[in-house]
Amino acid sequence: MGDTLEFSDIYQEVKGSWNDGRLRFGRQSVVYKSSKTGKVDSIPAAELSQAQWRRVCLGQGIKLTTSTGHIYKYDGFRDTVTRGMGGRERGGRRVEERCGEERGGGEENRREGGEGG
Numbered sequence: 001m002g003d004t005l006e007f008s009d010i011y012q013e014v015k016g017s018w019n020d021g022r023l024r025f026g027r028q029s030v031v032y033k034s035s036k037t038g039k040v041d042s043i044p045a046a047e048l049s050q051a052q053w054r055r056v057c058l059g060q061g062i063k064l065t066t067s068t069g070h071i072y073k074y075d076g077f078r079d080t081v082t083r084g085m086g087g088r089e090r091g092g093r094r095v096e097e098r099c100g101e102e103r104g105g106g107e108e109n110r111r112e113g114g115e116g117g
Contacts, residue, residue: 003027012041013073023074030064032074043072 003026010023012032021034030043043066050065061075 007077009076011075013075018075020076030072032072041072043070 011018060077
């Protein structure tokens with residue numbers, strides 16, 4: 001395990017819909033694999049410019065921004081996981097914990113329960 005953190009039951013926002021899967025944080029990259037389609041998204045650590053923890057419907061979420069302007073949103077972390085990770089160094093990048101209210105229509109109805117971690 002060592003340098004890798006892996007989470008199951010994590011939801012990725014893609015064009016307003018939520019897809020469940022597994023998310024892995026490693027020193028070299030962040031990798032998300034969809035449970036439904038098997039599609040893999042890999043973000044090299046060198047491309048990450050910002051990581052922001054947010055309070056969302058399923059507990060905690062993280063918003064990752066790359067140097068090319070792409071934004072990746074993941075939801076479904078337990079509160080205890082983010083408290084342990086907030087403000088720590090991860091792969092040479094500082095991760096800051098910022099809790100804010102999610103805004104948007106109908107997100108609270110997308111799924112009940114299903115906390116992962």
